[in-house]
Amino acid sequence: MLRLQAFQFQLRPNGQQLRNxxxxxxxxxxxxxxxxxxxxxxxxxxxxxxxxxxxxxxxPNWKREHPFLSDVPAxxxxxxxxxxERAYNNFFQKRADFPKFKKKGQRESFRVPQGFEVDNGNGxxxxxxxxxxxxxxxxxxxxxxxxxxxxxxxxxxxxAVQTEREVETPLHLATSVVGLDWGIVRxxxxxxxxxxxxxxxxxxxxxxxxKLQRRMARKKKFSNxxxxxxxxxxxxxxxxxxxxxxFLHQSSNDISKxxxxxxxxxxxxxxxxxxxxxxxxxxxxxxxxxxxxxxAILDGSPFELRRQLExxxxxxxxxxxxxxxxxxxxxxxxxxxxxxxxxxx
Numbered sequence: 442m443l444r445l446q447a448f449q450f451q452l453r454p455n456g457q458q459l460r461n462x463x464x465x466x467x468x469x470x471x472x473x474x475x476x477x478x479x480x481x482x483x484x485x486x487x488x489x490x491x492x493x494x495x496x497x498x499x500x501p502n503w504k505r506e507h508p509f510l511s512d513v514p515a516x517x518x519x520x521x522x523x524x525x526e527r528a529y530n531n532f533f534q535k536r537a538d539f540p541k542f543k544k545k546g547q548r549e550s551f552r553v554p555q556g557f558e559v560d561n562g563n564g565x566x567x568x569x570x571x572x573x574x575x576x577x578x579x580x581x582x583x584x585x586x587x588x589x590x591x592x593x594x595x596x597x598x599x600x601a602v603q604t605e606r607e608v609e610t611p612l613h614l615a616t617s618v619v620g621l622d623w624g625i626v627r628x629x630x631x632x633x634x635x636x637x638x639x640x641x642x643x644x645x646x647x648x649x650x651x652k653l654q655r656r657m658a659r660k661k662k663f664s665n666x667x668x669x670x671x672x673x674x675x676x677x678x679x680x681x682x683x684x685x686x687x688f689l690h691q692s693s694n695d696i697s698k699x700x701x702x703x704x705x706x707x708x709x710x711x712x713x714x715x716x717x718x719x720x721x722x723x724x725x726x727x728x729x730x731x732x733x734x735x736x737a738i739l740d741g742s743p744f745e746l747r748r749q750l751e752x753x754x755x756x757x758x759x760x761x762x763x764x765x766x767x768x769x770x771x772x773x774x775x776x777x778x779x780x781x782x783x784x785x786x
Contacts, residue, residue, distance in 0.1 A: 444608045444756065446584065450564075450576040452591070452598040461571050462591060462598055466549040468513040469521040474542045475503065476525050493526040514569040520552040550592035559586050559602060566600060576600055595679035596672065611758035613701045620704040621696070621750075623743040625734060628692065631700075637692055642684040643740040650677055689742060693749035701759040705747050714738045 454462060476496045483490060491499075497519055504510045510518065531537035558567040564578030566589065584606030591600050620632035630636040643650075657670035696703060714735045719725030751761045 442608060442610050443605055444584070445603070445605050447601045447603045448580065448582045449599055449601040450579060452600050453575040453577060454598060458571060458574050459598070462593070463549070464509070465513050465517060465571075466551050466591070466593065467545070468510055469517055469551040470543045470545070470549070471507070472500075472503065472510070472518050473521045473525055476522055477540055477542060480529075490529070493522055496522045496525070512570065514553060514556065516554050516556060516569070517551045520554060524552075548592070550590060552588060552590045554588040557586070557589050559589075566602075595675050611756065613758045615699055615701045617700045618702040618704070619696075619700045622706060623708060623741070623746070625737050625741070628741060629696075629746070631696075632704075639737075639741060640685065640688040641737065641740045642681045642688075643736065646677060646681055650674070653677060685740070685742060689745055689749060693746055693753055697750060697753040697757055697759075702762060703750055703754060703759075704762045705750070707763050708743055708747075710738065710744045 452462075476491075476499075479496075479499075480490050500510075500515070500518060500522075525540060528537065528540040532539050553568060556569040559582055560566065560573070561582045563575075565573050565575045567573045568589070568591075582602055582604060584604030586602050586604050588603045589600055590603070591598060593599075617633070619635075622630050622632075624630065626639070628637045628639045653670065653674050657667060657674060660667040660670055716725075716728070716731070716735065718728050725731075747761065754761050
């Protein structure tokens with residue numbers, strides 16, 4: 442079977458490479474926003490929207506108008522236009538909202554689909570128009586690298602190497618079949634009685650986060666002290682996200698290793714965590730009471746648990762089945778009964 446996997450590492454750029462990373466990410470953001478503005482203008486004029494090919498044809502003219510775009514790899518700029526096309530497709534298929542303009546300092550990233558080299562032995566990577574750059578090698582990169590994604594988070598730059606390789610079709614050693622019910626009190630409960638308590642790192646660090654936010658609110662916006670306070674908040678958010686990510690990986694690893702098939706609920710996390718604030722004309726009711734459960738739902742990340750279970754069980758030779766598919770399995774009454782009862786809530 443063909444196994445797709447990404448390997449993420451923290452980059453160790455020097456001064457010039459750090460400036461290049463920021464320039465490349467900013468140029469890709471500039472092209473994305475420029476293409477989005479162009480299509481918005483064409484829509485207001487009732488003209489046909491330009492697709493990926495039409496926008497790529499505008500790139501040479503944009504490079505002549507803005508010479509700094511020529512310093513960026515062409516593949517990275519084209520990938521930014523491809524990301525915009527994907528955002529439009531997600532909107533038309535009702536999977537996401539309408540594409541928004543990207544802001545500086547928020548999710549800075551760019552992708553290079555070709556023209557790079559990975560030196561797995563020495564822990565370094567060669568990017569076009571930048572040269573060799575080292576990264577913190579924590580594991581071996583397995584498979585054939587297909588593309589790399591460079592992103593910034595909390596002042597640090599990371600690289601994700603997307604690879605693919607042929608592996609033998611795995612055979613899961615376990616034969617048990619369980620149903621998984623997610624809840625707020627307990628993170629999940631299995632149909633065999635096993636359960637996992639909630640981690641909720643945001644709840645643990647919420648007092649400290651509120652204290653840092655009050656400090657930032659008392660400072661003049663965009664001043665040096667304000668930027669330092671904002672960096673402390675970003676660092677704390679990064680720590681919270683890492684704790685949650687580690688907890689989710691450990692939980693999904695335990696489930697996928699010990700059980701062959703996992704039946705999960707079809708949770709609509711977006712609807713479950715939707716705010717009840719309402720509008721000015723029609724204000725909502727019990728907004729404060731609903732905010733607590735909303736925060737608990739998002740802090741638990743049930744959809745991320747399901748996403749990790751889907752690919753981890755597939756890597757081990759089994760699968761995850763939704764509750765709707767489980768309804769058509771008449772030989773699993775016990776599992777469905779426990780899932781309907783909501784034992785973990």
